[in-house]
Amino acid sequence: MDASKRERILKAAVKVFARSGFYNSKMGEIAQKAGVAVGTTYLYFEDKDDLMISIFEEEMVPLIKKMKEAMDARITAAEKIHAFISTHLSFVQNEPDMAQLLEVEMRQCSKFIHGYDGTRFKEYLDLVSDALVEGQKNGEFRPDVHATIFKQMVFGAVDQIATNYTISKTKRIKLTESAEQISKIILHGIHNR
Amino acid sequence: MDASKRERILKAAVKVFARSGFYNSKMGEIAQKAGVAVGTTYLYFEDKDDLMISIFEEEMVPLIKKMKEAMDARITAAEKIHAFISTHLSFVQNEPDMAQLLEVEMRQCSKFIHGYDGTRFKEYLDLVSDALVEGQKNGEFRPDVHATIFKQMVFGAVDQIATNYTISKTKRIKLTESAEQISKIILHGIHNR
DNA sequence: TAGAAAAATGAATTTTATTCAATATTTTAT
DNA sequence: ATAAAATATTGAATAAAATTCATTTTTCTA
Numbered sequence: 001m002d003a004s005k006r007e008r009i010l011k012a013a014v015k016v017f018a019r020s021g022f023y024n025s026k027m028g029e030i031a032q033k034a035g036v037a038v039g040t041t042y043l044y045f046e047d048k049d050d051l052m053i054s055i056f057e058e059e060m061v062p063l064i065k066k067m068k069e070a071m072d073a074r075i076t077a078a079e080k081i082h083a084f085i086s087t088h089l090s091f092v093q094n095e096p097d098m099a100q101l102l103e104v105e106m107r108q109c110s111k112f113i114h115g116y117d118g119t120r121f122k123e124y125l126d127l128v129s130d131a132l133v134e135g136q137k138n139g140e141f142r143p144d145v146h147a148t149i150f151k152q153m154v155f156g157a158v159d160q161i162a163t164n165y166t167i168s169k170t171k172r173i174k175l176t177e178s179a180e181q182i183s184k185i186i187l188h189g190i191h192n193r
Numbered sequence: 194m195d196a197s198k199r200e201r202i203l204k205a206a207v208k209v210f211a212r213s214g215f216y217n218s219k220m221g222e223i224a225q226k227a228g229v230a231v232g233t234t235y236l237y238f239e240d241k242d243d244l245m246i247s248i249f250e251e252e253m254v255p256l257i258k259k260m261k262e263a264m265d266a267r268i269t270a271a272e273k274i275h276a277f278i279s280t281h282l283s284f285v286q287n288e289p290d291m292a293q294l295l296e297v298e299m300r301q302c303s304k305f306i307h308g309y310d311g312t313r314f315k316e317y318l319d320l321v322s323d324a325l326v327e328g329q330k331n332g333e334f335r336p337d338v339h340a341t342i343f344k345q346m347v348f349g350a351v352d353q354i355a356t357n358y359t360i361s362k363t364k365r366i367k368l369t370e371s372a373e374q375i376s377k378i379i380l381h382g383i384h385n386r
Numbered sequence: 387t388a389g390a391a392a393a394a395t396g397a398a399t400t401t402t403a404t405t406c407a408a409t410a411t412t413t414t415a416t
Numbered sequence: 417a418t419a420a421a422a423t424a425t426t427g428a429a430t431a432a433a434a435t436t437c438a439t440t441t442t443t444c445t446a
Contacts, residue, residue, distance in 0.1 A: 001424075023303040027403060037426045042404065107300040110216040148366060149354065149374045156353025157346040164345055173341060181342045189382030194393075220434060230395045235435065 006044045009034040010058065013051050018097040022052060022105040049111035056106055059098060060120040063091065067127055077135025078187050084128055085158055085186075086179040092162040093175050103163045125151045132190070141190045150190070157182055199237045201227040203251065206244050211290040215245060215298040242304035249299055252291060253313040256284065260320055270328025271380050277321055278351055278379075279372040285355040286368050296356045318344045325383070334383045343383070350375055 012033035016025045027048055031038045045051040070087040071080040092099040106112055129151040135141035161178045165171060205226035209218045220241055224231045238244040263280040264273040285292040299305055322344040328334035354371045358364060 021303060021307060026401095038403090039405080039426055040424085043424070048403070104306060108303060108306060110214060110301060113297060113301060114214060145378065146366070146370070146374050149371050150378070152353045152357055153350040153375055153378070156349040156351070158349070159353065160345045160349025161342065173339070177339070178342050181339050182346055185338065185343075185346070185382035186378065187382075188384075189378035189380075191381075198393095219432095231434090232396065232436080233394055236393070241434070 001043070005034075005036065005040070009036065009041055009044055009051070010055060014055055014097070014101060017052065017055070017105050018101050022048075022108040047111075049109050052106060052109040053112050053116060056102065056112065057120055059102065060124065064120070064124055064127070066091075067124070071127060071131060077131050077138065077140050078191075080131040080134070081128065081154070081187065082179075082183040084131065085154070085183050086176070088158050089162060089165075089175040089179045092166060096166065099162065099166050103159065103166055125155055128154050135190075139192055142192050145190050154186060157186070194236070198227075198229065198233070202229065202234055202237055202244070203248060207248055207290070207294060210245065210248070210298050211294050215241075215301040240304075242302050245299060245302040246305050246309060249295065249305065250313055252295065253317060257313070257317055257320070259284075260317070264320060264324060270324050270331065270333050271384075273324040273327070274321065274347070274380060275372075275376040277324065278347070278376050279369070281351050282355060282358075282368040282372045285359060289359065292355065292359050296352065296359055318348055321347050328383075332385055335385050338383050347379060350379070 009030065013025075013030050016030050016033060020026075020029075025048075027041060028038050030051070031041050034041070041051070045054060067084065067087055070083045074080045074083050092103075129147040132141060132145060132147050132150050136143050136145070161175070161182065165173070165175055165178075202223065206218075206223045209223050209226060213219075213222075218241075220234055221231050223244070224234050227234070234244070238247060260277065260280055263276045267273045267276050285296075322340040325334060325338060325340050325343050329336050329338070354368070354375065358366070358368055358371075
């Protein structure tokens, strides 16, 4: 089993999924683009869904890493949360194909929606709740904000803006502007007056 | 073309989609449950995706109506936004099958993700931005909050909490508690100090 | 009530994901 | 270096469903 062949298949799948959408992507086209036979893709991945989920898992590793770095570079917890929001939206701006895949196409993948345990995704969300808890400990934020609710709320807000941006043709509203608005509302909302 | 037959097919589809998930639902089973032949479903709906989208469109009508009533019953804009959040989450709590369908299964529907123009969905989101603008006019809220960003942000936050609740087995966190937390953060966040 | 129009049927078709028997390549033991 | 064994690859065959459409049934019209 050749690791580079696995990579070739993943790379090809990213391209095909992003261009055609998950549902309309043919395993045959992915195999062809990767320069292998159809059957070979099934030696490296269980099925089409597993291929999609593998893309997610592998893509999240560097994304989490970069996000950690961006947040660690900030001093206050408020700055860390602002960094989460603007870094996520920068990624969406700078890597539209991958954003399309992670936000839009991934959700058509039945195994991802139903079977996926979400380890990597939880890891990502916990960056938000960790920053919240830090800010509660040092008095920046109100202590009555529930960390689990908060992290989902922040991610949900950012993800909705991101998805809408990705889908929309016009790109009327700048993501940098959205990032500032979301941050301001959320941070005002949890600030310890 | 019999309107009641169309209804029977829709009703059957709701049951089957909710039980088996969109992807694993067979048109044959839907037809059987509706007491018609497979081909008949194709006289009333273009395809499986159109059937799913029709459920969404029809379900949104009473949902929007109830949401409008709930919001209109409140005096201040802040109360209206609070009503949006808690009414949405009450619906998720009280109609788990429909919530599963609208939040989870709908997103596996390729035509919904790609082709749907989102008229009904926009109508729903506009309830939030209308309340925001009202609150900005009467001085309750800061005037610099962007309505389009705000409505997406609020919906995204609520939807993420709702989806997580629907998917999770444990239901650890009460949706009423989540509604209070989200409202408090958001309303603090936009309040005109 | 016969003929036309509309609606309904379900077997046949089509499209793809997935499997697996056959083939090719690589590794191991002598 | 060589043959047997193990591993990897192939792509034609299979299977599963969505969708179509020629045929049949029902409803309408004059």
